Amino acid sequence: MRLPVLYVGNRNYSSWSMRGSLLVRLSGLEYQEEVIPLYMPEGRERLLEISPSGRVPCLHIDGLRIWDSLAIAEFLHERFPAAGIWPADPAGRALARCISAEMHSGFTGLRGALSMDIRASQPKTDLPEVVRSEIRRIESIWQDCREKHGAGGDFLFGQWSGADCMFAPVVSRFRTYGVGLTGAARRYADAVWQRPDVQGWVQAAAAEPWEIDFNHPGGVRARLRPDAGRI
Numbered sequence: 001m002r003l004p005v006l007y008v009g010n011r012n013y014s015s016w017s018m019r020g021s022l023l024v025r026l027s028g029l030e031y032q033e034e035v036i037p038l039y040m041p042e043g044r045e046r047l048l049e050i051s052p053s054g055r056v057p058c059l060h061i062d063g064l065r066i067w068d069s070l071a072i073a074e075f076l077h078e079r080f081p082a083a084g085i086w087p088a089d090p091a092g093r094a095l096a097r098c099i100s101a102e103m104h105s106g107f108t109g110l111r112g113a114l115s116m117d118i119r120a121s122q123p124k125t126d127l128p129e130v131v132r133s134e135i136r137r138i139e140s141i142w143q144d145c146r147e148k149h150g151a152g153g154d155f156l157f158g159q160w161s162g163a164d165c166m167f168a169p170v171v172s173r174f175r176t177y178g179v180g181l182t183g184a185a186r187r188y189a190d191a192v193w194q195r196p197d198v199q200g201w202v203q204a205a206a207a208e209p210w211e212i213d214f215n216h217p218g219g220v221r222a223r224l225r226p227d228a229g230r231i
Helices: 015-027 041-050 069-079 090-105 108-113 129-149 162-176 183-194 196-207
Strands: 005-008 032-035 058-061 064-066 210-213 221-224
Touching: 005 015, 015 069, 015 162, 015 196, 058 069, 064 069, 069 090, 069 162, 090 129, 090 162, 108 129, 129 162, 129 183, 162 183, 162 196, 183 196
Parallel strands: 005 032
Antiparallel strands: 005 058, 058 064, 210 221
């Protein structure tokens, strides 16, 4: 019997793929993970083959195709209710879903200014106010969740949950661009980064053979890394 497959994009760049992968790992589902290199010629047709939206992550399981990170979270919560995708407490569960949905649809300024690039180190000090405002909002979310529901663990709702999976790529972005954090936000970000499944994703990103130039004058360009054979 073939295992379920989670299709993801380049681990170094695809924040949504990271969220999907962390969610599936949290669920305990036995599965396979397949990378489709984004912006590479061989990737374009493959994306349309596996995902109705042409986007990743996309989970193939029991004849179903589930191609959105929040939909994957809800599917896994229904399939594995004891896995802790969402908190058991109704108030915590409602808040976890709210902040996950906010992450899913918002923070467009941050996404544009601080694109996902795990391997890079590019400290920025001249961020636009809209981005600074969104960073403050994220810090406020983290602090609020920790104060109200963080007892019993280091994460937003104490134990690692789907909400943490949604914010893990933000932690990566903050590290790449040198976003300074203090207090509870810093402690939370450090705890996320030290998670073994997060570190597993980071190490896989470091080993990937592709690189993408989002600032190329002629549009986005992808290629094999010059040092790919030595990684």
